Amino acid sequence: MTRTLAPSAALSALVLAAAPAHADSVLRIGMTAADVPTTTGMPNNGFEGMRFLGYPVFEGLVLWDLSRTDRLAGLRPGLAERWEQAPDDKATWIFHLRPGVRFHDGTAFDADAVVWNLDRYFKPDSPHYEPPAAGISRARAPLLAGYRKIDERTVAITSAAPASYFPYMVVYLLFTSPASFEKVGRDWAKVAALPAAGTGPFRITQVRPREVVELARNDAYWDRESLPKVDRVRLMPIPEANARIAALRAGQVDWIEAPAPDGIPSLRQAGFVITTGSYPHVWPWFYNIGAEKSPLKDVRVRQALNYCIDRDGLVTFLNGTAEPAVGWLKAGDPDFGAPQNRYGLDPKKGRALLAEAGYTEKNPLALKVMISTSGSGQMQPLPMNEFLQENLKQTCNVDVSFNVVEWQVLLNAGRSAPDSPALQGAHALNVSSPSSDVAVMARYFSSANVSPKGFNFPQWTDARFDAALKELAGATDPATIATATRAAHERLVDDPPWLYIVHDLNPRAMSPRVKGLVSPQSWFVDMTRISVQ
Template sequence: MRFTLKAMGLGIAATLMALPAVAQQAPLKTLRIAMTAADVPTTTGMPNNGFEGMRFLGYPVFEGLVLWDLSRADRPAGLRPGLAESWRQDPNDPQTWLFTLREGVRFHDGTPFNADAVIWNLERYFNNQSPQFEAQGSAITRARIPIMESYRKVDERTIAFRTNRVASYFPYMAVYILFTSPKSFEDGGRDWARVAALPPAGTGPFRLSRFVPRTSAELSKNDQYWDRTRIPRLDRVLLLPMPEATTRLAALRSGQVDWIEVPPPDAIPSLRQAGFNITTGSYPHVWPWFFQMGGETPFRDVRVRQGLNYCVDRAGLVQLLNGTAEPSVGWLKPNDPNFGTPQNRYSFDPARGRALLAEAGFNAQRPLSFKVMISTSGSGQMLPLPMNEFLQQNLRQACGVNVTFEVTEWNTLLQATRSSPGAPVLAGSLALNPSSPSSDPSVMARYFLQAFVPPNGFNWPQFNDPEFETAFAALERATNESEFNAAYARAHTRLVDNPPWLYIVHDLNPRAMHRRVRGFTSAQSWFQDLVPVDIQ
């Protein structure tokens, strides 16, 4: 009998070896990611949900003419060629930039990426009268590229952009214009709501293969990707919105997901002990409060803004976060070569903070009181509820400041950053708590130049500092690195000494992964590269 069973086993093995290769394929490699977003980012090719939407449903699927170089962890991410193989500033007209398009690129639906497709997408974002105009995608894109004046097709491989001011940093804005196949719009009956469910076609290393509103989005490997050196190792990526940190933690521990954004800080030691990988890294990103300086508000007085910056116990907040953040005393980090030489070096100095508030007329008998709009979760927000509760108690105990909160959803908070003073969406709030990249001067322009107060950009505080404007103008017109860096440092000095924000912390981009996840590089960027990631 034993001989018969052995013979039968050999026969089965021989049969399996003789089967076609397709029957013996390895299972699909699927990476399951729990995002902090409360919903799946929009899927038309310009995702909402802030930069978390761009990280997961933007760049992997829909690319720009310029891309971030996310290949290294030892320096801040720079730029690399994307759908444009090169770009240059017109020497005869520095407000004009010329982009040379890459040849041989096709959208996921097989249609060619070319100059006509570029113009079609630009009309989608910047021309309200175009048939393909998309209101939500336009609002997001215009807020990120507020200096666009015009664009035109020069020839089949060249696009000219003209900006409304000289801008040495324009390529850092071009990185936020994503491209969708015009055929997707036609296939959806010229209705962007229907296009979102198709799903639409981009040019990226992943395709959007399935979308379930409020539940999940599935990305699949694009094995026909134009850069043959960057074919993804993963077959699929499943994106799951989980705004509650404890929910994400439970999903990771139970094996429902392989990767979570922003694990609860107090759970990090036990996750490490259990064999999960925790990645952190310093990168250009800041978690502040924006002060509303327009209209009748206490923040018109620089002493109030400086005083509050001396009242914050940043070290205590970092301790609450279990070391997953570092103190912020400016828009840039103190070790950044362009930090400048401000007179104010903010630290936890309640006596100095109270003295400045008293000079401005606020004391125990007349305490400073205001409302801050905060979110429950969201892109780059870490743990906004406990963090803001810490700040509320800290400011009351250290400097007698009374803070209340307007708690809202992340996308509503983003909408508020594009509103004017006193807008109904603010519900009486005089400060906002979004987070922001601090990666390059193009972001600095959008947040701090007077020209970019809402609806033109994100200068919600209505910041207007002549010294800053002068320094930034020199940066925009700089023709060499030395001039550029000197002007950048002068501009940042004004952001510290005349602070439009309460600088609180720079987060360290924490995420937790199962040890089966391999090949991830924690780039010094808000964005991350999924292409080299593998799962065992």
Template sequence: MNRFTGFLLASLAAVPAEAAESLLRIAMTAADTPTATGMPNNGFEGMRFLGYPVFEGLVLWDLTRTDRLAGLRPGLAERWEQAPDDKRVWIFHLRQGVAFHDGTPFDADAVIWNLDRYFKPDAKQYEPPAAGITRARAPLVESYRKIDDRTVAITTAVPASYFPYMAVYILFTSPASFEKAGRDWARVGTLPAAGTGPFRITRVAPREAVDLARHDGYWDPARRAKLDRVRLMPIPEANARIAALRAGQVDWIEAPAPDGIPSLRQAGFAITTGSYPHIWPWFYNIGAPNSPFRDVRVRQALNYCIDRDALVGFLNGTAEPSVGWLKKDDPNFGAPQHRYGLDPAKGRALLKEAGYGPGRPLAFPVMVSTSGSGQMQPLPMNEFLQESLKQNCEVNVTFNVVEWQVLLTAGRSAPDAPALQGALALNVSSPSSDVSVMARYFSSANLSPKGFNFAQWKDEAFDDRLRTLSESTDPREIAAATRAAHERLVDNPPWLYVVHDLNPRAMSPRVKGFVSPQSWFVDLTLVSLQ
């Protein structure tokens, strides 16, 4: 009996004693439980399940609708605005009457304490792993200060009209949790730590499960959870997740294997899919010494060498072709000169211009993961791309296969860092939800390891358009600049654009009230079990 099977049997044995309570069991794609200190690792799957349900930000996502991209709503700050005399300064007015799960107050001192945790390396509470994640997601934070007990100001490095979309990723943990654990963040993660969210952590068992319970003292009575408890279980292998669902060992699985979806639907399980702001690409490593991707013709060529439609068929329709960072029907897609699709002749011609061909084939290694948040079915999908590039354009690709968290760490590394193992591309799925994400991934001010611009991509026209939309308050000017910026992402591509995920999940028919928003995240407070 392996460890996973033994744990599932133990979970089943516990069910009768828990029958009086509603317990939702979720199978994640992660290979391990996300860290539980208040800034979870394991990418946005960590944020989805062990971030926002437990720990909150000054700004939160509105995840109650399916008909449009998820917007923002007030969170631990009831309102915010730019300072009238300096567009770099954002003033946040904190919500009254909020306490952490341990009963300690949420106030301006707690905000500053947590900001020091992320942005002040000499602070006693500085947490390097959490700081790396937060700095990469909110790279514009320059300074901050307490105005009074209910008001804080955060200053950005440059004016940024989209900064609230970065603030949404800064989560807050009770300072008392750190003190209770002897000022040891490793121990904080097993206490468990206290947040302010609608759920609280009750048990952390690394590699096995994290248990959450409804927080009946949640500050927003209208948003208190319907479920009594939630169990988060890492099951990285897609077929193992399906087997667990069929056996009644879990109620909800992320990313079911596409070929298993028809039989799950036939068996009465609910399958949810929906468009959301997500892309599954390869990041080109442009900055590595002697990288072939320094030549834009090589980057363009690969975008003509892959059969996206065939890959969508291979995925049983759970994705759609990607020909840019945004979907082609997005109003901000623009009118780029390049319209990517399978065109081997054009791909080969561009490679030939760049000096590659039968006598000197293009060859490079790609770092890929075995599973992970938004990674869909990474191994078979990457093998499909490997064969597509070989057949269509005689490009030879090899793989460095690692765990998801290892790949995420590599994505925040310098282009020649040992952590990359010589990889000249990374397969990291990523959001495309708003301009703040565009700035994080593509602004030349956010080159890794400072930010998420792993590709080390620099485009003056893009930076100019980003500056315009950052400083402007005119919606028409912002929209025009966004379209022009995206055109540069297509014509001077920093990535190989592959597919947009349709976010499939499979659930027991007992799961009710689930809303599949146009977002990476979900609102667990809406869910119940029957």
């Protein structure tokens, strides 16, 4: 297997460490990304981009409530102080904008700025349309069908159909100052280096691709109770797990994402703080069901693979930083339901299903999987996939080969058509993903959201799933919503569009100087609470 890493990113950490100390407080973070996320206001690099260069800098009408650890993160007011469904049209939501909010460049955030940004994402003939940001936003909010200004502080956004979970899609739409685009002659490439202005608690002060993004506290932030406790944040891409550990040990960073599991005991012994916690995450293989000659069109093959993998062995291999995944949701989730299949390591059953589908010892199943070297939520993709490669060969005689690419390349492939040249013949993609709410379920599995429109890369269709999703989308009664959600999830298990592997426990390692981190049940963190002492 060919591995393509980015040593320049790790090297940059060493170079930056030599910079002179400053009197102000600086939080230095080693990310898993191979490059800094884009800085025009809709960051790439998945949810790691949103975690560090999305919400801290460019906010949405709706934000995540990241203040608690005892339950899944819900929503809270952001740039909109409240919202509701229109009384005469359940597909239209009215957002009442927060007064007095200004972008980092001093210009006002108002309804015109909202419409301008939505045109940027959803209106291809707009002079400020930004294709990369549009691709990300359209996939995360595939139900958005229209929008309009009502007055200076009120906008209406319409979904393609009534959906009680629509605000959970709006949470991913971020807002950039229109003045940033005008200032550099209407060129998004130049906006990225400006840098762009948002409304968040931090502002970007410096961008060096592949090396670093510097953030500074926004002292004029509209939420006076949430001013950051650090003066600056330095974000550095260090895609290799052991290089991140080395940077932490050497004092070059204060915080690293996803430390190598075998390095965690020695980090603890050396006095570093290790945090873990349950959050809505699943680490799967997305089946490419739609490709013309895909062996995964057969549900027996998809089920068989779910019986052939040793999840418990992989958890042990990961030093307990994950838990087995036997569905999109965790097995203990009340919405998991009662599917007919309860996956576990059962090679006899897996081989029998493969044989029924025509894959025997003399005609073994062969799969090509596109994986990444690193990335947001990707855990330890190279060693984990090598474990699975050997595991599948031993248990069910499945031959697996890999095409190893950078994280953003893999994300782009996930928005491709099933026989696209970008997939290079891949039968599956290893893309970690959230499982936080029904809106995410709709994005990834509804037949209306097949790629490239949404995240349904497998091109999976299941009539019973779609019926359950339609029922819960129009329901307001909690019992009805819960029953429909369970019915939908049962179909995700029994007619699996994915190979469910593990749920990450979100390990981070940091210096004991880092204080105030709350690890919510979310992909995101509240950076304003954190201090460095």
